[in-house]
Amino acid sequence: MPTVLVSKDLPGDALDRLRRAPGARVVVGAHPGGGVDLEDVVALVAVLTDVVDGARLASLPNLRIVANVAVGYDNVDLAACRARGVVVTNTPDVLTESTADFTMGLLLAAARRIAEGDRVVRGGGFGGWAPSYMLGTAVSGATLGVVGLGRIGAATARRARAFGMNVLYTQRRRAPEALERELAATYTSVDALFSESDFVSLHCPLDETTRHLVDAERLARMKPGSVLVNTARGPCVDEAALAQALATGPLAAAGLDVYEREPAVHPALLARDNVVLAPHLGSADRRTREAMARLAADNVVAVLSGEPPLTPVP
Ligand code: GLV
Numbered sequence: 001m002p003t004v005l006v007s008k009d010l011p012g013d014a015l016d017r018l019r020r021a022p023g024a025r026v027v028v029g030a031h032p033g034g035g036v037d038l039e040d041v042v043a044l045v046a047v048l049t050d051v052v053d054g055a056r057l058a059s060l061p062n063l064r065i066v067a068n069v070a071v072g073y074d075n076v077d078l079a080a081c082r083a084r085g086v087v088v089t090n091t092p093d094v095l096t097e098s099t100a101d102f103t104m105g106l107l108l109a110a111a112r113r114i115a116e117g118d119r120v121v122r123g124g125g126f127g128g129w130a131p132s133y134m135l136g137t138a139v140s141g142a143t144l145g146v147v148g149l150g151r152i153g154a155a156t157a158r159r160a161r162a163f164g165m166n167v168l169y170t171q172r173r174r175a176p177e178a179l180e181r182e183l184a185a186t187y188t189s190v191d192a193l194f195s196e197s198d199f200v201s202l203h204c205p206l207d208e209t210t211r212h213l214v215d216a217e218r219l220a221r222m223k224p225g226s227v228l229v230n231t232a233r234g235p236c237v238d239e240a241a242l243a244q245a246l247a248t249g250p251l252a253a254a255g256l257d258v259y260e261r262e263p264a265v266h267p268a269l270l271a272r273d274n275v276v277l278a279p280h281l282g283s284a285d286r287r288t289r290e291a292m293a294r295l296a297a298d299n300v301v302a303v304l305s306g307e308p309p310l311t312p313v314p
Contacts, residue, residue, distance in 0.1 A: 001025050002062075003036055004300055006045040010069070012290030014297040018045070021304045043300045045069060049262075052076040057084055065303040067296040071095055071152075071283075072233060073313050074206040089299040089309045092151065094291040095283035100155035102282045103201055103231045104163075106255030107144075109276045110227050111199070112136040113253070116273050137198070137227055137252050140164030145197030147213070148232070149175045149185065153203030157183045160199075168193050171204070194221040199229065206233035216241035225252040231282045234259035243268035246275055257282050 002024040006015070009028055018026045024043070027036050041060045046052055048070040057063065057080050065087040066076055073090050081088050109115050113136045120126055120134070144160045146153045149169040157167045167185040169175065170193045180187065190213070194200060200222065204210045214228065214237040222228070228251060230237055239260045245251045247268075255276040259265050262280065269275050283289060299309045 001040060002042045002304075003027055003040040004043040004045065004304075005036060005041045005060075007050050008047050010045070010293035010297070011286065012293055014290070014293035017294060017297040018300060021301045024304055043067065043304060045296050045300060046075070048072060048075050050075055052081070054080040057081065057086065065089065065300055065309065067299045068313075069292050069296045071099075072205060074233060076313075078313065087299075087303050087309050088313045089296065089303075089311050090313050091292040091295045092311055094295055095288050096151045096155050098285050098288035099152045099231060099282040100159055102257065102278075102284075103152070103156045103203075103229060104159045106231065106257060106276055106278060107160075107199060107201065107227065107229045108139065110229065110253040110255035110274075111139050113274075115276045119273075137225060139199075142166070142198035143168060143196060145169070145188075145193040145200040146185070147171070147190070147193065147200065147202045148204035149179065149183075150203060152231075153201075154179060154183065156201055156203065157185055165199070168197055191218070191221060194218045195223070197226065198223060199227045201229040202232040202236050204232055204236060206235055210236050212236070212238045214238060214242065216244070219245040219251065222250050224250045226250060227252055228254040230255070231257040234262050239266035239269060242266075242275075243272065246272050 004018050004021055004024050004026045006028045015026060038059050039062055042062055043065045044063060045067045052066050054077060063086050067089045068076055069091060071090050071092050076088055078088060113134050117134060141164055143166045146157050146169040148171050160167055161183060167183050168188050169185050170188055170190045174187050219241055243266055246254060253274045257278040257280055303309050
């Protein structure tokens with residue numbers, strides 16, 4: 001029987017919605033080959049840890065859609081999908097505000113040493129207030145450099161403006177003038193952004209042009225005492241180089257939600273107090289995750305019903 005293979009259990013009503021897909025059964029969490037005839041699989045609801053490459057596609061010869069429960073889709077080989085006529089969808093918009101909230105949280109935690117302070121208090125190390133005790137980096141009046149002023153980058157910049165920050169941004173093409181005006185955001189080159197920002201936040205997709213976008217050379221350009229935040233994709237940053245820049249400068253701190261070899265974290269980062277490490281939680285509030293799962297399910301139902309997908313990847 002035609003099967004919708006859901007790689008991981010989903011929150012909210014997404015599975016109920018999937019069960020409405022005409023003439024298909026829903027199987028959650030089957031291991032490749034385990035309990036599912038791969039020839040029956042017509043839809044795959046994938047998560048960002050699923051690698052959907054040529055080999056995976058070859059094992060699913062009747063696949064019609066890959067519905068990724070994420071806005072990023074670097075885990076999916078788009079060209080291979082296109083070659084096989086497999087539709088690929090993602091979950092834009094529904095996670096924008098949530099991810100921008102989390103980015104701001106990481107930025108503040110890194111700048112003001114919130115997670116480090118928590119560890120100090122729990123460890124019994126809080127000896128009382130003192131004028132020079134655990135001083136962090138000022139946020140208001142500082143300059144935030146946004147790499148990728150897309151949906152999440154713009155939502156982060158909006159929050160940064162509310163915190164009194166100035167905004168620089170870089171991306172391949174200049175943003176619409178109205179957005180620049182709204183955010184009072186100044187367009188600049190990648191290298192200038194790294195040398196002129198007090199905070200840099202990454203919001204670019206991962207592809208061959210952004211892999212190790214933050215390398216030793218770019219880190220060396222950053223201002224003394226600056227802060228890097230990454231809620232995009234881990235491989236955009238050379239983690240070994242980042243650990244070095246946190247140890248010997250110029251960076252004061254970093255806030256990371258994503259890792260080069262996720263879920264592994266570079267041991268040199270784990271050893272440092274001036275980096276806040278989150279376990280890929282950018283979109284992880286209940287309402288947002290339910291909305292992402294629902295959108296992925298609705299994409300599957302649309303395609304299996306012969307309708308156009310709601311959110312195909314560009
Ligand atoms: C999460 O990282 C996403 O791309 O949605």
